[in-house]
Amino acid sequence: MKIERFAEGISLKRSVEAGTADQRKAVQDIIYDVRKSGNAALHTYTERFDGVSPGELLVSEQEMEDATAALTAEQLDIIQEAANNIRMFHEKQIRNSWFTTDDTGTMLGQKLTPLDAVGVYVPGGTAAYPSSVLMNALPAKAAGVERIVMVSPPGKDGKLSPAVLAAAKIAGVKEIYKVGGAQAIAALAYGTETIKKVDKIVGPGNIYVALAKREVFGDVAIDMIAGPSEIAILADETAIAAEVTADLLSQAEHDVRACSVLVTTSTSLAEEVASEVTKQVALLPRHDIAAASIRDYGRIVVCGKMAEAVEAINELAPEHLEIVTKDALEIMAKIRHAGAIFIGRFSSEPVGDYFAGPNHVLPTNGTARFSSPLNVDDFQKKSSIIMYSETAFRKNAEKIAAFARMEGLEAHARAIESRSVNESGKGPE
Ligand SMILES: NC(=O)c1ccc[n+]([C@@H]2O[C@H](COP(=O)([O-])OP(=O)(O)OC[C@H]3O[C@@H](n4cnc5c(N)ncnc54)[C@H](O)[C@@H]3O)[C@@H](O)[C@H]2O)c1
Numbered sequence: 400m401k402i403e404r405f406a407e408g409i410s411l412k413r414s415v416e417a418g419t420a421d422q423r424k425a426v427q428d429i430i431y432d433v434r435k436s437g438n439a440a441l442h443t444y445t446e447r448f449d450g451v452s453p454g455e456l457l458v459s460e461q462e463m464e465d466a467t468a469a470l471t472a473e474q475l476d477i478i479q480e481a482a483n484n485i486r487m488f489h490e491k492q493i494r495n496s497w498f499t500t501d502d503t504g505t506m507l508g509q510k511l512t513p514l515d516a517v518g519v520y521v522p523g524g525t526a527a528y529p530s531s532v533l534m535n536a537l538p539a540k541a542a543g544v545e546r547i548v549m550v551s552p553p554g555k556d557g558k559l560s561p562a563v564l565a566a567a568k569i570a571g572v573k574e575i576y577k578v579g580g581a582q583a584i585a586a587l588a589y590g591t592e593t594i595k596k597v598d599k600i601v602g603p604g605n606i607y608v609a610l611a612k613r614e615v616f617g618d619v620a621i622d623m624i625a626g627p628s629e630i631a632i633l634a635d636e637t638a639i640a641a642e643v644t645a646d647l648l649s650q651a652e653h654d655v656r657a658c659s660v661l662v663t664t665s666t667s668l669a670e671e672v673a674s675e676v677t678k679q680v681a682l683l684p685r686h687d688i689a690a691a692s693i694r695d696y697g698r699i700v701v702c703g704k705m706a707e708a709v710e711a712i713n714e715l716a717p718e719h720l721e722i723v724t725k726d727a728l729e730i731m732a733k734i735r736h737a738g739a740i741f742i743g744r745f746s747s748e749p750v751g752d753y754f755a756g757p758n759h760v761l762p763t764n765g766t767a768r769f770s771s772p773l774n775v776d777d778f779q780k781k782s783s784i785i786m787y788s789e790t791a792f793r794k795n796a797e798k799i800a801a802f803a804r805m806e807g808l809e810a811h812a813r814a815i816e817s818r819s820v821n822e823s824g825k826g827p828e
Pocket residue numbers: 425444448449521522523524525526528531552579580581582603604605606607608625626627628653654657718759760761762763
């Protein structure tokens with residue numbers, strides 16, 4: 400990994416652009432085909448990209464049972480314990496409808512309603528993600544969503560991984576289809592003969608999934624663009640190079656387009672991490688992916704002062720940020736843009752990927768500037784409630800009608816005055 404010095408004007412912005420023109424075109428074509436040909440297109444693209452024919456798209460009850468039976472009791476317990484932590488964290492986020500009244504008897508408020516149908520994307524191209532099943536489905540359950548539809552690409556055996564299906568069972572997801580990529584997003588957005596369309600699509604995925612979500616946005620809601628994973632580590636001389644390196648590689652192994660960045664005030668840490676990366680990456684089973692990610696998107700940036708390091712992180716707006724420094728809490732207070740912030744040596748990023756409870760579906764590619772982690776609010780919508788009392792109405796009718804006339808909207812004014820005329824004789828002229 401190359402070591403750079405922080406300097407005025409250095410750009411730390413993520414260098415992976417939001418898809419190439421070719422990728423965007425490929426995704427548009429896939430979506431068009433699925434809208435036109437439904438299930439047939441899902442089969443064609445699954446054969447092309449996943450190299451397998453899934454047969455029935457819907458996962459059967461037998462497949463669910465076989466999946467649970469394929470895991471050890473210990474594995475099932477781990478998924479269950481993670482699910483408990485994730486459920487607890489998200490249940491704290493549940494909001495209720497609220498109403499307020501004043502002394503005229505007017506009532507105002509917000510009525511919260513869970514979405515009727517939500518599609519959750521669980522990635523599955525190069526790895527299986529039972530943790531993403533829990534992270535997507537449990538907040539939807541907490542919000543009260545009735546229909547949760549899960550999609551994920553089948554493996555080479557034409558099936559979903561047992562751990563993914565076991566996690567779905569633990570999370571209470573029953574409608575699951577073996578289809579992934581842009582074709583799955585199109586099916587969720589527009590429906591096919593087998594898959595009924597949903598109202599919102601959530602969940603992470605690779606660049607094709609992220610581009611497809613962006614493409615269908617407007618016809619359905621989406622949560623955010625949660626694309627290839629990212630980690631930034633803000634460290635000083637107190638950090639241990641081997642640990643920092645391992646954490647950088649934990650995200651690099653996700654995807655050749657994943658991004659790992661060390662921002663440090665310590666030149667010696669930077670040098671140690673640079674040589675440690677070379678050693679550790681060679682020993683990883685997913686060496687090819689991690690090495691390509693580090694080569695193309697890995698960076699080590701040395702800053703003269705902690706204030707510069709904080710500035711660099713805020714510019715990067717990373718999906719994950721680890722702070723491994725003295726006075727880490729004080730530094731955390733200065734961070735404005737990051738999807739999830741892991742504080743201290745024992746908050747290694749995978750603690751959050753699997754177990755702690757906060758959601759691992761997080762904004763990437765700088766979108767942490769304006770997006771939040773997936774949460775219960777993503778699965779509820781609000782209706783405003785307005786119940787004006789007669790007293791409040793009569794007190795304000797003239798002002799409301801006058802406001803309408805400022806906009807030149809006479810019918811609005813007359814709607815108000817149609818009530819006033821009966822009681823007070825102040826109707827339209
Ligand atoms: N941000 C988050 O919260 C988060 C969480 C977990 C995983 N991730 C990311 O999810 C991604 C998982 O990626 P993955 O590839 O393993 O699984 P995936 O399920 O996202 O993508 C696999 C699908 O991509 C499609 N595809 C592959 N090559 C294609 C091509 N040339 N043209 C069109 N479509 C193509 C195929 O349909 C395939 O089924 C990684 O980028 C990982 O970093 C992000």
